[in-house]
Amino acid sequence: MTLRPADPAFADSLRDQLDPRSFRDPAPRYLEEPRGTWAGHAGLILAPGDVQEVSTILKAAHAARVPVVPYGGGTGLVGGQIMPDGPAPLLLSLERMTAIRKVDPVENVAVVESGVILEDIHTAAAKEDRLFPLSLAAKGSARIGGNLATNAGGVNVLRYGNARDLCLGIEAVLPDGRIWNGLTRLRKDNTGYDLRNLLIGSEGTLGVITAAALKLFPVPAGQGTALAAVPSPRAALELLSLARSQVGEAVSSFELIAGEGLRFLQETLPQIRRPFDPAPDWMVLIDLGLPAGLDPQEVLETIFAQAWEQELVSDALIAQNRAQADEFWEVREQIPEANRLIGSVSSHDISLPLSNLPAYIERASQQVAGMGPFRINCFGHLGDGNLHYNVFPPKGEPVAEWRQHTKAVKTMLHDLVHEMEGSVSAEHGIGRLKTDDLERYGDPVKLEMMRAIKQALDPQGIMNPGAVLRAR
Incomplete structure (x- = not known):
C-alpha cells in the first residue's frame, strides 16, 4: 500500500488537536545516528506530551497513510530510528513523556513513561534504596521506551536479564490509535497471549510503547569489582564457572576485554587510566553483588587464589573503593567510543x-x-x-x-x-542494518509468522517501515 509524506497539510490537520509544544523544529539530532551510517529525513517531528496525544497522532497517521518513525534517545546502533528514504515520515519523539509515575519499594516496581532517561530511573530507584539493573554505556541519553522497543541488554544481563525480563507491563498505542492498557504490575498473569513481549523488541514496528511497569531489586549489601588478566577466552569462561560455583547468582557482570581495547584507548583517549600497562591479551571485568555478611574483597581474593592455582589468571586488581571500581568500568564503557574514533x-x-x-x-x-x-x-x-x-x-x-x-x-x-x-x-536489534541478515539466517516459518503479525496489527504498514522486516 502506498504511503504518503507527512506534508504541511498533514501537519496543519493536527495543529488544533495537539499542544503547540508537541511541534518540533527539524534539528539534525533527530536525523542522525551514532555511527553515521545513515542520514534520515522527516516531514514532521512531533513530541507528544501524553498517551492521548500519541493516540491522536497515530489515528491521524493511520487515516492518512503517513509513515511513523518512533524516536527515543536516538542511541540505537542499527538504524531503527532513522528512515533514510521513502515518503518523508512523521518522526514521533517521546522526549516530553518523562513522568516517573510511581516507585514502590514494597512491590519492587517503578511505573514510568517511555521518555524517561535510563539513568533517571536508576536515580529514582536509588532514592528508595532499590536497583533498576538495566545499564549500558548510553544510560545518560537512552530512553526507556527505546530500551524496551529494542529489548536492550547491557552489562547486567547475566544476573537480571534483558529489558523484557525487567518489565511487568506496558501501556502502548497501536497503529490505528487505539490505546492498550497493559500496565499491569502483576508477577503472574496467565490470561492469554503475551502481548507485552510481542511489543517489547518489535522496534516500533507494531505500535508505540508509552509507559512501563519495571521490576526493581534490593541493592546488594556488598559490591565488589575486579579486573583480571586471563590467558585466553576459554580460561575466562572457566573463571566464570569458578566464580559462580563460589557465589552463584551474585555474579552481576562478567565482561571480556581484549588487550586491543586498551591499546585503542591509548591511541584515541589517552586520558583514560589503563589498569594494565602493557595490556595483556585478554582481561575480564567482574562485578559481584553480595548479601549481608559476606565481604566482597575476601570473596574475590578467594576466587582469584583458586583461579591462580588453576592457571586461569596471571594478574588481578581488586577495587578498594567505589572510585576505583568506577575507573575499571570507565575503561570498559569507553571502548566503544575508542572504536568509533578509529x-x-x-x-x-x-x-x-x-x-x-x-x-x-x-x-x-x-x-x-x-x-x-x-x-x-x-x-x-x-x-x-x-x-x-x-x-x-x-x-x-x-x-x-x-x-x-x-x-x-x-x-x-x-x-x-x-x-x-x-x-x-x-542486543542491538535488527533495525534497518540487519534486515538482509534476518532474511538470510532467519527460520522461514518464523519470518512468515512475523509478517503475519505485522499485517494483523499494522495493515497500512505505517509503523517504522523498513525496520526489522523489509518494506514491501
Missing part, C-alpha cells in the same frame, strides 16, 4: 552458546587474518554469550581505504556465527 571496517553484535565462544573467537580471528592485516577488538558480555566483534584497518591507515572489505568480512563472520548456532543480533 572507525571500523565492520562491527558485529553477536551471541553464541557459551561453550562455542572460545572456538568462535579463534576461528573468526584466523579467517579475518586470512583476509588482510586487520586489527580486531573483541569485547562484550561474556557471561551471557554476547560479543562485540569488531574489525578495523591497520594502525594509521584510514578506514575509507578498507571499506571495500566490509561486506566480505561481515558475511564471513555472520556465516560462522550461524554455523556455530549463534545469533547475528544479540
Whole structure:
C-alpha cells in the first residue's frame, strides 16, 4: 500500500488537536545516528506530551497513510530510528513523556513513561534504596521506551536479564490509535497471549510503547569489582564457572576485554587510566553483588587464589573503593567510543552458546587474518554469550581505504556465527542494518509468522517501515 509524506497539510490537520509544544523544529539530532551510517529525513517531528496525544497522532497517521518513525534517545546502533528514504515520515519523539509515575519499594516496581532517561530511573530507584539493573554505556541519553522497543541488554544481563525480563507491563498505542492498557504490575498473569513481549523488541514496528511497569531489586549489601588478566577466552569462561560455583547468582557482570581495547584507548583517549600497562591479551571485568555478611574483597581474593592455582589468571586488581571500581568500568564503557574514533571496517553484535565462544573467537580471528592485516577488538558480555566483534584497518591507515572489505568480512563472520548456532543480533536489534541478515539466517516459518503479525496489527504498514522486516 502506498504511503504518503507527512506534508504541511498533514501537519496543519493536527495543529488544533495537539499542544503547540508537541511541534518540533527539524534539528539534525533527530536525523542522525551514532555511527553515521545513515542520514534520515522527516516531514514532521512531533513530541507528544501524553498517551492521548500519541493516540491522536497515530489515528491521524493511520487515516492518512503517513509513515511513523518512533524516536527515543536516538542511541540505537542499527538504524531503527532513522528512515533514510521513502515518503518523508512523521518522526514521533517521546522526549516530553518523562513522568516517573510511581516507585514502590514494597512491590519492587517503578511505573514510568517511555521518555524517561535510563539513568533517571536508576536515580529514582536509588532514592528508595532499590536497583533498576538495566545499564549500558548510553544510560545518560537512552530512553526507556527505546530500551524496551529494542529489548536492550547491557552489562547486567547475566544476573537480571534483558529489558523484557525487567518489565511487568506496558501501556502502548497501536497503529490505528487505539490505546492498550497493559500496565499491569502483576508477577503472574496467565490470561492469554503475551502481548507485552510481542511489543517489547518489535522496534516500533507494531505500535508505540508509552509507559512501563519495571521490576526493581534490593541493592546488594556488598559490591565488589575486579579486573583480571586471563590467558585466553576459554580460561575466562572457566573463571566464570569458578566464580559462580563460589557465589552463584551474585555474579552481576562478567565482561571480556581484549588487550586491543586498551591499546585503542591509548591511541584515541589517552586520558583514560589503563589498569594494565602493557595490556595483556585478554582481561575480564567482574562485578559481584553480595548479601549481608559476606565481604566482597575476601570473596574475590578467594576466587582469584583458586583461579591462580588453576592457571586461569596471571594478574588481578581488586577495587578498594567505589572510585576505583568506577575507573575499571570507565575503561570498559569507553571502548566503544575508542572504536568509533578509529572507525571500523565492520562491527558485529553477536551471541553464541557459551561453550562455542572460545572456538568462535579463534576461528573468526584466523579467517579475518586470512583476509588482510586487520586489527580486531573483541569485547562484550561474556557471561551471557554476547560479543562485540569488531574489525578495523591497520594502525594509521584510514578506514575509507578498507571499506571495500566490509561486506566480505561481515558475511564471513555472520556465516560462522550461524554455523556455530549463534545469533547475528544479540542486543542491538535488527533495525534497518540487519534486515538482509534476518532474511538470510532467519527460520522461514518464523519470518512468515512475523509478517503475519505485522499485517494483523499494522495493515497500512505505517509503523517504522523498513525496520526489522523489509518494506514491501
